[in-house]
Amino acid sequence: MRATESLPRKGLRHVMADLFRPGGARILARTPDPSPIHGRSRIGAGTGGILPLRVEGLCYRAGAVEVLREVGFTLEKGGPSLIIGPNGAGKSVLLRLLHRLLRPSAGQILWGTPEAARRQAMLFQRPVLLRRSVLANAAYPLRLAGLGRAEAMARARAELAQVGLDGLADRPARRLSGGEQQRLALARAAALQPEVLFLDEPCASLDPAATRAVEEIVQALAARGTKIVMTTHDLGQARRLAAEVLFLHRGRLLEQTPAARFFAGPESAEARAFLRGELLW
Ligand SMILES: Nc1ncnc2c1ncn2[C@@H]1O[C@H](COP(=O)(O)OP(=O)(O)OP(=O)(O)O)[C@@H](O)[C@H]1O
Secondary structure (H helix, E strand, O other): OOOOOOOOHHHHHHHHHHHOOOOOOHHHOOOEOOOHHHOOEOOOOOOOOOOOEEEEEEEEEEOOEEEEEEEEEEEOOOOOEEEEOOOOOOHHHHHHHHOOOOOOOEEEEEOOOHHHHHHEEEEOOOOOOOOOEHHHHHHHHHHHOOOOHHHHHHHHHHHHHHOOOHHHOOOEHHHOOHHHHHHHHHHHHHHOOOOEEEEEOOOOOOOHHHHHHHHHHHHHHHHOOOEEEEEOOOHHHHHHHOOEEEEEEOOEEEEEEEHHHHHHOOOOHHHHHHHOOOOOO
């Protein structure tokens, strides 16, 4: 499943509302921020962590199609969790369920605190950018979160510098290259310092250099404590980024395994076939 800028208006509103929950960050500014780019307060931090996330018996049915069946796992704080599996396995649907863009048919998604919805963000394969400048896009969620214009702009510039886009701040965002757009989307999402960042195939349409740039940003975000939950088709990328792997096949979670162990020899026959390139569906 793909989210693009050609989403229907209703869908676009839904995505934007979910990326930048109005007022969501206001109650969250509490603890000092160890990162130099965020200044005095850590917008995304609340009193208790939203992790672990427990998922139990999760099912998603679309008409007659059983897309996800009895999926259960726990996501803990720590390094990136990569969701991999063949085309149509249900990876995107799973991320959308976790981020509440879809409603489960059955099962539970249990976050550590009720504030969880405000402390997570999601990026798609094709970024959804506003018809504004790069800087205005990066500042937008901060303004929605209640920051004054000057502070929002200063923080947005700092986020843009982190992703190497400070030189393009005044450009129209939609004129950027695909890789630049994805870096902007990452900067914008990072501005609110989400505890959990869902990334749905963020490098799917990027060339190797742009992919590398996005991976470096993802690693930097993970290093500063953001929990990354990401889907990818690219096994090389999964090896480079994953702390653990969740392997989905035909709507079922077949394993959740530390990355080193998974790539040395997965537990399930299906995952072994997938790593050999023999499992196409
Ligand atoms: N609304 C829907 N109606 C019917 N089928 C759906 C719907 N949404 C998803 N599906 C189906 O569910 C399956 C899983 O879709 P999903 O996009 O999650 O797969 P994926 O693992 O992300 O695949 P890919 O790697 O190709 O992006 C697919 O077969 C898809 O066609």
